[in-house]
Amino acid sequence: xxxxxxxxxxxxxxxxxxxxxxxxxxxxxxxxxxxxxxxxxxxxxxxxxxxxxxxxxxxxxxxxxxxxxxxxxxxxxxxxxxxxxxxxxxxxxxxxxxxxxxxxxxxxxxxxx
Amino acid sequence: xxxxxxxxxxxxxxxxxxxxxxxxxxxxxxxxxxxxxxxxxxxxxxxxxxxxxxxxxxxxxxxxxxxxxxxxxxxxxxxxxxxxxxxxxxxxxxxxxxxxxxxxxxxxxxxxx
Numbered sequence: 001x002x003x004x005x006x007x008x009x010x011x012x013x014x015x016x017x018x019x020x021x022x023x024x025x026x027x028x029x030x031x032x033x034x035x036x037x038x039x040x041x042x043x044x045x046x047x048x049x050x051x052x053x054x055x056x057x058x059x060x061x062x063x064x065x066x067x068x069x070x071x072x073x074x075x076x077x078x079x080x081x082x083x084x085x086x087x088x089x090x091x092x093x094x095x096x097x098x099x100x101x102x103x104x105x106x107x108x109x110x111x112x113x
Numbered sequence: 114x115x116x117x118x119x120x121x122x123x124x125x126x127x128x129x130x131x132x133x134x135x136x137x138x139x140x141x142x143x144x145x146x147x148x149x150x151x152x153x154x155x156x157x158x159x160x161x162x163x164x165x166x167x168x169x170x171x172x173x174x175x176x177x178x179x180x181x182x183x184x185x186x187x188x189x190x191x192x193x194x195x196x197x198x199x200x201x202x203x204x205x206x207x208x209x210x211x212x213x214x215x216x217x218x219x220x221x222x223x224x225x226x
Contacts, residue, residue: 033214042117042204042217043156088155098169101146101215103155 006089006107014112019076021107023089024069030092030099032065034074037086037106046074046087079111115139117218119205125224131193134221138186138207144168146215147180147190148204156204162188163210195225 007022023032031050035043049056049065049072056063062075076083086106092099118137126132138145144163148156159178160170164185173180177196182188192199202222206215 031213035217040219040222042219043206043215044217045214048214090155096169096171098161098171100158100161100169102158103148105153105155 006087006104008107009105010108010110012110012112013079015079015081017079019079019083019109019111021074021087021089021109023072023074023104025072025089025091025093025104026070027091027093029067032063032072033090033092033101034061034063034072035088035090035103037088039085043088076109079109081111081113083109084111085109117205117207117216119203119218119221121221122219123222123224125226126195127226128197129194131191132195132223133189133191134203134205134223136188136190136205136218138188138205139216141209142207142216143185143210144208145182145188146206146208147188148206150202150204150220152201159190192223195223197225199223200225 005024013019031048033048034046037043047058047063049063060077065072086108088103088106090101090103120135146161147159150156159173160180161168162182165182180190202220204220205218208215
């Protein structure tokens, strides 16, 4: 089952604009991670935010986490055409007897030049 | 540092045939994961190894899927017999001890006809 659900499913913006993607999840988590996937490629880790953190920055990326609302957002500032990709949130939580990373269904971001 | 290697990159088979995928993780990574990613969805964990032991295989369809990680390094994932619904990208990922950042290979795209 998919623990995290991204919103929107697809987003199209102009180069230079900011892109915001949201992720909601259902259970308690150890941390939440965001990954990027270019078409036909594997996933690349972008950023990890722990359950006791509220905000984290990495270059043009800003992630927030609200554990009371079980939600996270990823903001990409000053977007570039090269940011075109699918973005997935993944929650690190116990599922059954082991910790698992569970991915959402992703947001397809298109940045138009 | 070399990344996660996977082969083959593409495979087309007919239903009821068998197929095997190979993964070579990043040197020194104790944990290895196999994911199935169906088109338009996020990756779904099939099996997790730590060294050569299975940590979690609760989502592996064991009637047709099997995986092994001999000597705690390379891993193979096998499907026998394949069904149409097995058409997907099979991703291998590795990581250091603990469930933090995962490093993904490029994946094997399987088409079952």
